[in-house]
Amino acid sequence: MEVEAAKAIGAGIACLGMGGVGIGLGNMFGNYLAGALRNPSAADGQFGRLIFGFAVTEALGIFSLLVALLLLFT
Amino acid sequence: MTSTNTEVGHEAGAKAPFPPFQTETFASQLLWLALTFGLFYYLMSKIALPRIASILEVRSDRIAQDLDEANRLKDESDAAMAAYEQELAEAKSRAHNIAQEARDKAKTELDGTRASVETDLANKIAEAETRIGAIKTKAMLEVDGIAEDTVSSIVGELFGGKVTKAEIAKAVSGVKG
Amino acid sequence: MANDPIHQFNISKLLQLDVGGYDISFTNSSLFMVATVGVSAAFLIMTTSGRGLIPTRLQSISEMLYEFVAGLLRDSAGSEGMKFFPFVFSLFTFILVANLFGMFPYFFTVTSHIIVTAALAFSVIGLVVIYGFYKNGLGFLKLFVPSGVPGVLVPVVVLIEVISFLSRPISLSVRLFANVLAGHITLKVFAGFVVSLSSLGLGGIIGAALPLAFAVALTGLEFLVAFLQAYVFAILTCMYINDAIHPSH
Numbered sequence: 458m459e460v461e462a463a464k465a466i467g468a469g470i471a472c473l474g475m476g477g478v479g480i481g482l483g484n485m486f487g488n489y490l491a492g493a494l495r496n497p498s499a500a501d502g503q504f505g506r507l508i509f510g511f512a513v514t515e516a517l518g519i520f521s522l523l524v525a526l527l528l529l530f531t
Numbered sequence: 532m533t534s535t536n537t538e539v540g541h542e543a544g545a546k547a548p549f550p551p552f553q554t555e556t557f558a559s560q561l562l563w564l565a566l567t568f569g570l571f572y573y574l575m576s577k578i579a580l581p582r583i584a585s586i587l588e589v590r591s592d593r594i595a596q597d598l599d600e601a602n603r604l605k606d607e608s609d610a611a612m613a614a615y616e617q618e619l620a621e622a623k624s625r626a627h628n629i630a631q632e633a634r635d636k637a638k639t640e641l642d643g644t645r646a647s648v649e650t651d652l653a654n655k656i657a658e659a660e661t662r663i664g665a666i667k668t669k670a671m672l673e674v675d676g677i678a679e680d681t682v683s684s685i686v687g688e689l690f691g692g693k694v695t696k697a698e699i700a701k702a703v704s705g706v707k708g
Numbered sequence: 709m710a711n712d713p714i715h716q717f718n719i720s721k722l723l724q725l726d727v728g729g730y731d732i733s734f735t736n737s738s739l740f741m742v743a744t745v746g747v748s749a750a751f752l753i754m755t756t757s758g759r760g761l762i763p764t765r766l767q768s769i770s771e772m773l774y775e776f777v778a779g780l781l782r783d784s785a786g787s788e789g790m791k792f793f794p795f796v797f798s799l800f801t802f803i804l805v806a807n808l809f810g811m812f813p814y815f816f817t818v819t820s821h822i823i824v825t826a827a828l829a830f831s832v833i834g835l836v837v838i839y840g841f842y843k844n845g846l847g848f849l850k851l852f853v854p855s856g857v858p859g860v861l862v863p864v865v866v867l868i869e870v871i872s873f874l875s876r877p878i879s880l881s882v883r884l885f886a887n888v889l890a891g892h893i894t895l896k897v898f899a900g901f902v903v904s905l906s907s908l909g910l911g912g913i914i915g916a917a918l919p920l921a922f923a924v925a926l927t928g929l930e931f932l933v934a935f936l937q938a939y940v941f942a943i944l945t946c947m948y949i950n951d952a953i954h955p956s957h
Contacts, residue, residue, distance in 0.1 A: 508936065508939075509939070509940060509943060511936070512933075512936040512937065512939070512940040513883075513940060515887075516879075516883040516886065516887060516940075519883070519886045519887050519890045520882065520883075520886055522886075522890045522894075523882075523886040523889065523890050526889075526890060526893050527549065530549065530713065530714050530893070531548060531549040531552075549714060549717075550714060550717040550718050550719060550821070551717060551820065551821045551822045551823070551885070551889065552822070553719070555731060556719045556731075556735065556737070556821075556823075557823045558730040558731055558732055559719075559725075559730075559731055559732045559733050559734075559735055559737070559738065560719075560735075560737055560738070560821060560823050560824055560827075561823060561827055562730075562732045563732075563734070563735075563737065563738035563741050563742075564741060564818075564824055564827055564828075565827075567738075567741040567742055567744070567745040568741075568745070568798065568802060568828075570745060570749075571745040571748070571749055571798050571801075571802055572794060572795065572798045574745075574749045574752075574753065575749070575752070575794050575797055575798045575801070576794035576798075578753055579749065579752040579753050579756065579770075580774065580793065580794055580797060582753075582756050582757075582759065583752075583756055583770060583771060583774045584774075585759070586756060586759050586760075586763075586767075586771065587771065587774070587775075589759075589761065590761055593761060
């Protein structure tokens, strides 16, 4: 059972990585909103890049979630 | 208490490996992916995409053509409008010319008749004046004779023939001034 | 076993086939690959068969898909990249439809297996490398030497660039795989919470409303992810193709 316990602890630690992604996504959306309020006419044109950045950044969080899930379920 | 998260972990840890990492399924998946994706690529590149491209091209051509047609019709109607306006202006100027000519002609005719009438009148006046002059001089000449006759007869009546003709004529012309 | 969150990724053989020692059975994964290709190809071909000047509703969906991918590729790789349009279009449509198929309950998700996404990613990188060398010759190696770097730093920068290039197929495949896999597992875990909580009695049933709401919200997020990951895969493919066409950046 030590292995199981170690796995659970490892999965918990792996999920900490998602905190960084949370900071990153918050940063991104916050800056987008700040920029959009300064220049609303340019906001629509950058929405695609925002979504792209969201997907690429979010993938990093998913990686850590994946590590946690792999630890738990394999 | 049958199936919580941790219990699943329990079972799976002891059991079959994680399905995406089961290497014995890789050959089958790769082969079928290659087959299906290859077929899909073939269908897309040979049938679907050229067809959609041609649809879009036909549509944009058609729109461009319609726009050209509309532009052409607009140009035509503009040209017709310009021609109409030009004709209108020409007709106006022509009508103006005709009226001007008619007015001029009438004026010259009027002037001609007036001039001839005036010369006529002037001639007649001149004629009448000469005639009046002639009559006047004749009458004047006769007046002298009549006056001399009257004077000689009045003098004869008063004084009885002592006055000569020359004296009488001298007196008459002195009266006349 | 029904609540096992990874049970949905199991591959079961529908038709046993063995050729030359390789197991190439027709599995449920193969079935859904065929279904993905069949449905999307049939949709794209049948809706456009009318060739309507004024599109029907379905035809305009096909046209929107076409113009979306064409705009994506033209914006990143220029008109020179349009020769790869069928490839990018097939990739995008295949991944999108496979992801969306995975959102149906009891359906198998083709892209939740690393081997499938890795095969797609390596085909992209293989295409980039082959076309890059074919078009630019050794000039393609300029990709690893950014212009305007001081001489001392060149080896370091080249090393970093090479590593980043090599990690491209891995990140490309793992991103798609991990997003789909993690999303499905999370959905299943929250759905499992609902089941196990409601077996605890009245209080559990009331408490199960929370994970149920989460599961519903996650389903919406998963639809977004299904589209976004196909979009990201396609746009990264376009950028890599642009690298192959214009290596000096």
